[in-house]
Amino acid sequence: MANVLQIADALYAEDRDAKTLAQRVASKLERDGVTNLPLLTQENYATGRTPPGSLVRYVGMVQDMGNPEFYAPSVSVNGTDVCVAFRDELPAGADPSDATLADRKPFFCVAPPGLTDWASPRSEVPPPPPSTSQATKRQREESDEQPAQKQPCGGNAFAYSSTSAAKAVSTPPGVLVRVYGDDGPRLNELVEIVGVVGGGLTTTGLEVTEEDDAFDRQRLEDEQAWDPPTSKVARLHALSWRRLDPSHPVPPGALDKATADSIRIALLERLSMALDGDAIGAEYALCALLASVDKRKDGRAVGALSLGLFCEAAHVDRVAQNLARVFGEVLPRVVSVKTSTASAPLRSPGSERLAMSSLQICDGSALITVVDGQAPASPAAAAATSALRQLYGSAKQIPFNFGFSEVKVPCDVVSVRIGVTDGSIECDVDLPLKLSQQSSLPDVSASTLAIMRQYVAAARRVIVDIDEEGASGLEDQFVAARATGRLPSRDAEGRLHQWVSVSKLKARALGSVHMNPPHYNEAFDLEEERANRLKERTKLMRTMAPPPPRSVQHGFRSGFLSAKEVGLAD
Template sequence: MPSSNDWINNPLGVVEEMFVQSNSNPEWEAKVLEYFKGKLKEKQAYSWIPSLNDVPLHYLKPNSLVKFRCLVQDMFDPEFYMGVYETIDPSTKAKVLRFGKYKDVTELRCVPHLQVDLNSRNTVTAERQTFYCVPIPGETLWEAFLNHSHTYARSSQARVVPSTSYIPSRQKRSYEEDDEMDTQPQKQREPHTGGSPQLHANGDSKRQETEAPSGQTTSPSNASSPLDLNFPLPGERGPACLVKVYEDLDSFKLNDMLEVYGILSVNPLLSVLCEEKDPSASLLDPTESMETPEEQRAHDPPASLVPRLHMLHARPLQHNNPLLPSDRAEDQHAFVSSFMVEMASVRAEFLAYLTHILLGDGLAAEYLLLHLISSVYARRDVLPLGKFTLNLSGCPPNSSFTESLHQVIQELVPCTYRLSMTLHNMNSLRLVPRKDYVANRLVSGALQLARNTSLVLDETRLEQGQLDASGVQNITALGNLISWQKVDYDFNYHQMEFPCNINVFVTSEGRSLLPSDCQVPLQPQVTPPNLEEYLSTVHKAQLTSQINKFRVYLSVAQTLDYSISDEVTKAVEDDFVDMRKDDPQSVSAEDLHRMLVVARLLSLSLGQTSLSREGWMRAKHIDMLRRTRSQPQTTVNGNEP
């Protein structure tokens, strides 16, 4: 375990030592990265580093190494900084070569009597980019709590002397109170559904201490407010962060999920809005003076509210399920291989659980299971392959059924959001991100979500009324998301397509007004007098270990590779021809595509990475049952058939 004054507690000291030893050799930067990447490869090194997601900012040591699990919400324009510069002490005329990398301010701010030798031949101007990063939208209570627990259980580095870079606006809790938080997962997260009752409804008071809530109004003045942390989902809380990126700028994209490892900067000089810019920086970048006040507020918020993180390493996240190993590729492969042995048995337990949740409807439970493991695995031209939007129709109108069902989904997946499709929400919510040219930033929307987020659209709440222009745009955006797995961001003068990978689940009374890949009418076999109590009882009957197995099962099934042999492909083609012989209108190419998707998901749900003849026949069978259920009943001589 690292000791004090090491690469975690004092990374700038490590960097400075390498810079001094380099004797102006430009290779020092590569050696710094190599050193820290080597340290992070050590066993359990990831768990030694405190997390900005889980530890209050005032408990983190300034200029220490921290990590941040986040979504890249916006990318600001590149900025220039002094990579290397030379200072002069006017009293002694002594010159010292210094580095500006991984810092927000130069020594000129810390040691006022120093001067920069602007004529020095050793001056190196460099470029970096700033990402505005937010916690992964829609993180569920159990996911946040498990990540939090892992950080506190493994790391002695997390609880350090409180930062003195600012004075919190509220009284800090004692460590004893934090210990109490560790044992109460229900207090770890603010509800994501904007007022919807949760299985655990208490907010995250740790995050409320130092962060302001995200504003979701659409007025430009509020969009540029320094208190608007620009979270995509209404009601979310957490630490937003400005991540300074120095290398591999082209390898990052908007909406990437990352775990960033970097040097934490909460310099108090950054906490004053509209403060005079660093004189050396203004000399290097004359455009600094051209920033509008709105742009300054968006790009230079107080460091006590939006800390800076100077990236040393970033780990792309294919998933954010803390129950799966994510440190090393070989660990992931070994874990998945061992779990695949019990995929079939876990599937049987999970299917039984979902059947109880869906009031005894085994067919609907089967399709819900397939939906939960679906994911876009490739794109062919504009067609996203692997998506499986499910429309569960026949849901009780004006009831809490969808709300209760979403609470169950919250206990199973790492990220989810329920959008109640009321007329007011459709006309007032901002679903599509838009560019604010005054503040020069991307204003987030509710559809700016991480990959594999479960989006539940509650259409049972839609009442009669008139959709305004915003409502029509929102409905169109949802339709494009479902059909093409893309969101068209609004850049005022044009739209820009951003591909996504979001699992959309629509609940409705009749057939949904939105498109879907599969519609399953719900046929309850039980009618409990108190639906909420019934679902709560079913959920509580599951052991925590069982629920954790379900959580692992869903994530593992999404990561498996899949293939179809030439022999099975030929058999499927022949079968399709035979099905169309008797009635060419009975089975279309669209039906074949849907059955192939179902067959793929059925195979993966059993831990099988290739399609078998039996798997294809099973897919045909359940599709036939679904279509039979979906067909409108006709009458014969006034009587039901």
């Protein structure tokens, strides 16, 4: 089969349409049955097993987006028009002065944060690069004093190669992807990209000098931020890309109702052990695990459920670790953060690149936040607190601060907060834990875990509706609960919303698309137990709170403070 770049050259020669070239190359490869492409990983790239020109696939999260840039799909070489699409260098003798320009969009992608071991890609080692005896004769190395100029095929900077850059080779932290022909993916999306590995430009040749004014300095820094050395960041020219399901690599599937209940019970037992025998806590943890955003309406993420767990300080870290382990057994990505060190997506002043943060995660992940205090007051700490509140609040979104503007990106993650207090992070549901029996989590067989993963992935896709019969039964239960005092009138509306949310998740856990009486009856029992625990916690906190100063007590009793008590008399 012809080299992928040769295919691109031939297709471009047919109509010189750069806008659809990537799509046509991808279609040609699909018709030719090109499959089983090597996976572009840090190891394969750093060891030279996916050299420039290789056709690969890449799986990652979109961490940052750059401004559209211009490139030349073809240039004149000694009077002949030559295609240079999907390359980072122009051939010798190229004259780009009269080239017709097209546009493309750069994205910076990283490995999905919190990727669990079982969800990590298998080690697919492509054939090693040719040995020295088989490789093309290497050109003479240039000295650092007189670098050889290389013309870039596009992008925002000219570049030069040097031996000093070659000495600075390190494992790339991510991949710079250039998308052709469309707007490309969005921030935080999990994507699979098929493309051509770029290369050749090892370091930028643009340097800030004393003669540059402030505008030039900023422009050069901006260009360098999106044209890093290939020795540090791999480059990938995308031929095609697609959004992956949040459950990736677990394939989508339908929930088998015949086995759903038995798997649910097994998962509840495992969650109960993680929470030291708290069966009620396990029920709510399963609800949080299966909750996902069905739709967004009036600024609220309908269907999502964030869970706040309270326990004594001595148990917080252990419970968080246990829960992260169980979630990590069935979810492909789990991220654990602490309120004192959490960071939000923030582009620092003077930078054109978005710094990676602990709260930038893709849909389908689990976020477990341990409340351990607050970081020292700073803009970054305030941004992190705001991000946590929006992630756990009704909006379920991540604010991205780009300096000149803030973009709020919708997010659909499993979110659990654990601590002695709530840390000023409100959740949809709060539950004080009752830890009874501390025990270590036993290992589970690989076959059982595979079944649980399929169950969780399928259950999270179930959409539960409330039909007329279900709505009527729910209304009757609601009225009866208020009449008997089981549901206090002062917070009836809020309790009803939580009741309906938990009822839907109980139905989802069994694979039912309709909410029936057993679902909301069980949900009401759970909500009643949760309300009792919250009352007990409130009473306990009142008894543990220090008494107010005597002067305040006297003022409350008499309705005013004396002149002596407020310091106006001797």
